[in-house]
Amino acid sequence: MLSKIANFINKYYPAAVAGLILFLVGIWVGQNATLGFLKTGSARTPVSLSNRASPSGVTVDFGEFWNVWDKVTKEHLDKKGVDQQKLLYGAIGGLVNSLGDPYTVFLDPENNKSFNSELSGVYEGVGIEIGSKDGRLLVIAPISGSPAGKAGVLASDVIAKIDGKDTSSMTIPDAVKAIRGQAGTNIKLTLLRDGKAIELDLKRAKITVKSVDFVDKGAGVALIKISRFGDTTKDEWSDAINKFVSEGFSKLILDLRNDPGGRLDTAVYVLGEFVKTGTVMVQEEDANGLRQEFKSDREGRLQAVTPVILVNKGSASASEIVAGGLRDLLGSKLVGEKSFGKGTVQKVEDLTKGAGLHITVAKWLTPKGTWVNANGGLSVDFEVKLTEADIASGKDPQLAKALSLVK
CATH class of the missing domain: 3.90.226.10 (2-enoyl-CoA Hydratase; Chain A, domain 1)
Structure with a gap:
């Protein structure tokens, strides 16, 4: 699979972008080799890797990455809550987000399913399309007849908070995931319009467009x-x-x-x-x-x-x-x-x-x-x-x- 990813990247992207995207591939590279980031006598948390082949031309030192991975998996208070698949998806998401492009995104399976359902015209949520401008999340468009549309949400409203959580560091997929949810459940949005804060309590619904x-x-x-x-x-x-x-x-x-x-x-x-x-x-x-x-x-x-x-x-x-x-x-x-x-x-x-x-x-x-x-x-x-x-x-x-x- 990695060889297919590498071929795809080499085919479609300039070397500079390819080098950044391929940072992720290091997650699978060299785990069984001895890395010089552990103190003498400390043991690494066992990790079983698959698809470890490295594409040619990648010369990134992954020592620091594995150093952080090891510390998180060994030292975090809630060891049972450390999910290696989530760590992997988080690493991929961080890599992609480092580009600073709100529309270049990695979608985990849940978010990807949500995206595809929206294109099909049927999903559960409040009925807004989210975008980004000048570093802020905002409403591109409310859907007519949806909970958001009925509540008076307007295009270009800034989404300041979702259930009380500040959105300034949220990505678009993060915000979509937070706002979507089972029909009948509630969510609170804090919007900014012309400098004025607007608090809305919305009930999610099945949206058919x-x-x-x-x-x-x-x-x-x-x-x-x-x-x-x-x-x-x-x-x-x-x-x-x-x-x-x-x-x-x-x-x-x-x-x-x-x-x-x-x-x-x-x-x-x-x-x-x-x-x-x-x-x-x-x-x-x-x-x-x-x-x-x-x-x-x-x-x-x-x-x-x-x-x-x-x-x-x-x-x-x-x-x-x-x-x-x-x-x-x-x-x-x-x-x-x-x-x-x-x-x-x-x-x-x-x-x-x-x-x-x-x-x-x-x-x-x-x-x-x-x-x-x-x-x-x-x-x-x-x-x-x-x-x-x-x-x-x-x-x-x-x-x-x-x-x-x-x-």
């Missing part, structure tokens, strides 16, 4: 809302477009507000609905500056339609790819507020025993070469605020502006 909704707004105008780009989005999108075409709609508002993103291939598929075969819809740029173009592989059914697009601070990643692509390619107007600004691509790898690894491998760029991180998100053509008072009264001035543009 339908990723695409279709609304007839009259006069040939359709509103299609995409809540996320998940495993079922392609089929749901196709159903919506079938309805749009078969029932004679001619104008479209595409609502990407509070859409935290998801699958890149699904975003590309949605973009392909509006363009000809061979059109460049998005680009990836790797660490060496090499670019790869993603082109449409089909004739889109909505080539005669230029949608008006709704975005806000909760529009991130894949939703920004769609919004930025449609503006570059069709001149679509963006209405609402500046988007979140997540312009990187993560490669998802399944590891042994159900664990997973997400590694940032590239930037994504719009067809014209714009990187959203450079400007902190996509700027809108028509800025319209949606206030808490608007939400409480059922008003939607952003949608009203979009309707005035499309009709």
Whole structure:
């Protein structure tokens, strides 16, 4: 297995990153050799190792690592609570976290299962997508109708505490694990909004997310809302477009507000609905500056339609790819507020025993070469605020502006 990992790393990553990632491999290397970190006469805690082969080119001294491992396993007060598998996962997590990239993460089997269930659209929790900006955890988007959505959680709320525990040193997977839980159980969140602390007591629930909704707004105008780009989005999108075409709609508002993103291939598929075969819809740029173009592989059914697009601070990643692509390619107007600004691509790898690894491998760029991180998100053509008072009264001035543009 290690040889496969080494081959993968050598194939896809620069030497500097590979050396850091392969730090973990030392966990399996040389345990049966005599290391010079123990005092004379002290005995090492026995460790049975597997997959000990070291990849070529790794010259890291693991003496200090094993020194700490030995002290923890021998000297910690709660020896029965020392779980070697957890120590291993902790070492891997620390290695990955040392990169300082909140979106390059190691997921233990429990967290990886949770991630996959979210993409499928069904999980248990409070209904928020978590991200990181300027070193703080924050809400990318609340899910409509979820406990968080009903409690008034908003995009860009900073998550300061989870059940009273400060989040400043938490990773995104740590926060997700803390917030997720069995439906019917309670959790307390402390949020910061405009410098003001907001305390919320929430009851977890089963969250089922339908990723695409279709609304007839009259006069040939359709509103299609995409809540996320998940495993079922392609089929749901196709159903919506079938309805749009078969029932004679001619104008479209595409609502990407509070859409935290998801699958890149699904975003590309949605973009392909509006363009000809061979059109460049998005680009990836790797660490060496090499670019790869993603082109449409089909004739889109909505080539005669230029949608008006709704975005806000909760529009991130894949939703920004769609919004930025449609503006570059069709001149679509963006209405609402500046988007979140997540312009990187993560490669998802399944590891042994159900664990997973997400590694940032590239930037994504719009067809014209714009990187959203450079400007902190996509700027809108028509800025319209949606206030808490608007939400409480059922008003939607952003949608009203979009309707005035499309009709």
